Amino acid sequence: MAVVILMVFGLFEKGKIDLITPKVQYAHGEEISGTINIKLNKPIMARGIFVTIFAETTSTRMGSRGIEKYTTRTFEFSIPIDKEKEYGIMPLTYEFKLGVPALQQAKTPDGVMGAAVQAISFLAAGVGNTKWFLEAKLDIPKGFDVSKKIQINVV
Secondary structure: OHHHHHHHOOOOOOEEEEEEOOOOEEOOOOEEEEEEEEEEOOOEEEOEEEEEEEEEEEEEEEEOOEEEEEEEEEEEEEEEEEOOEEEOOOOEEEEEEEEOOOOOOOOOOOHHHHHHHHHHHHHHHOEEEEEEEEEEEEEOOOOOOEEEEEEEEEO
């Protein structure tokens, strides 16, 4: 509990990372470009800097205890921006480009059989809500990473 309180007040804060994109709404298959700005409080050894795009789907289903809600990471893709090294206190800026995955539509049979397949798929998956995120992270071994996550809209 004490460590959490100290972290909230920034006593263990290693630095700050900002993730900047020119917009927040993207289409499937579109490229996202952006900037990562890092300012560390002291030099630190890190595994590298990474940018990740991921989707999380929150679903509800009827379970043995009533309505159950859970979140599943349904997509994740990460790219390295910089390598393993000691990162200093000078402000760092990195540019990145990352693609939003293309939308793939599954072909279902026509007619009554197709309607049945769609209904079964819907019931099996439950009712879901998918949110997309971008995350920039300075990966610090055996410690808390310096990271920033932003939500984006993918339509």
